[in-house]
Amino acid sequence: TPIEETLVLIKPDGVERQLTGEVLARIERKGYELVDLRMLTPSRELLTRHYLEHEGKPFFEGLLAFMSSGPVVAARVRGIRVIEGFRSLTGPTDPTTAPPGTIRGDLGRAWETPTILNIVHGSDSPESAARELAIWFAA
Numbered sequence: 001t002p003i004e005e006t007l008v009l010i011k012p013d014g015v016e017r018q019l020t021g022e023v024l025a026r027i028e029r030k031g032y033e034l035v036d037l038r039m040l041t042p043s044r045e046l047l048t049r050h051y052l053e054h055e056g057k058p059f060f061e062g063l064l065a066f067m068s069s070g071p072v073v074a075a076r077v078r079g080i081r082v083i084e085g086f087r088s089l090t091g092p093t094d095p096t097t098a099p100p101g102t103i104r105g106d107l108g109r110a111w112e113t114p115t116i117l118n119i120v121h122g123s124d125s126p127e128s129a130a131r132e133l134a135i136w137f138a139a
Ligand code: DAT
Pocket: 054, 059, 063, 092, 093, 114, 115, 116, 117, 118, 120, 121, 122, 124
């Protein structure tokens, strides 16, 4: 059975709203293991590498401005099928339509800004997880 690692980010809205403990508790209750944690306000340079696939999209500038607006908690999380499993805990991108029971469905809310503020990020594939963990947890 493959044990995977994924990158979880608690975004500036999650930290600001004091939801760090709530998100980490959900990860731990699911049985996933926290193996590394850090808190930082990410630079635009780091975020440009992290959000490579979204460069050029209409929401890219707003996304970078939001993500660099304050501290973020980055977690290296380990578990069986954790990449898919954490995405399932998170729910879909839009907090308005994310189902109850998910982090975004339970805790996310609609905002007036065009930038979607949805509390957390989770890697979407093994390739993304390896790439993103190297960016956020570079030695
Ligand atoms: P996810 O975070 O669910 O993997 P994504 O990778 O497609 O979603 O997009 C990354 C982030 O960018 C997302 O969490 C919020 C923002 N975003 C995505 N699509 C957007 C849109 N159409 N308008 C505004 N922000 C958007």
